[in-house]
Amino acid sequence: MDKYYTGSSIDHRSVPRLTFLSEVEMKGDSCIQTTMAFMSIVSLCFSLYFLLSTFRLLHSIPSRSDIRYLQYGKPNHTFASDDVPLYFPSQAGLASMYIEESVHYSFDGAGYDEWWIGDAEGNGTIRLGPSNRLFFISFWHQLHCLRMMHAALKANAASLDDLFHAEHCLNLLRQWVLCHADTSLEPGDFIKRNFKYDLGNQLHVCHDWDTLYVEASRNWHEWVHVWQLKNFNATTESSL
Structure with missing residues (x-):
């Protein structure tokens, strides 16, 4: 080998x-x-x-300014065309809610009327911007759709317009559920529960809807005041 x-080099001595x-x-x-x-x-x-x-x-990772933009939009919207905020500038925080069955909100009697009471003044319509542009908060659109579905189920015969309205609401509710994608775990099988005695009592983390009611009602009163003042000024000018 x-x-x-x-x-x-090689040293022959070594x-x-x-x-x-x-x-x-x-x-x-x-x-x-x-x-x-x-x-x-x-x-x-x-x-x-x-x-x-x-x-x-x-x-x-979004910065604080990015997060604020996603919540309320940029600080100086013109409210013309699509230059509007994405969300109603609410200060509502988080709240806990136990989701459970109820003897209220039925199809007959006082339970039926409960679906239509306790709403915010203005029914979720708000005015924003220098020209008091009209908007509708999605939260109240969702409640509206639930009420329409409830009314359609109670009615003996629904008109074609009612069916189209119900289809519209079902599709929107489906997308809203997907959008929120609540991952809270619910124990057991709700189909096998006796709703009269087993209410469920499952805790969920929600947005503080009470604060949202107050803010939407306050916005409505502010708009009514502006509207009344505008009409008063117009009436005064026409009488001169």
């Missing part, structure tokens, strides 16, 4: 100190060097991937 030696390597040893060293080089490349790739992922994560 051929022999290879290492060293830049021949016993020369180191000779076999082909197997040379190949082994070469494999080790190749493996280490490959591991270095892999390590570098993982490091670059980690840095890139961290960079993307940091840039994907």
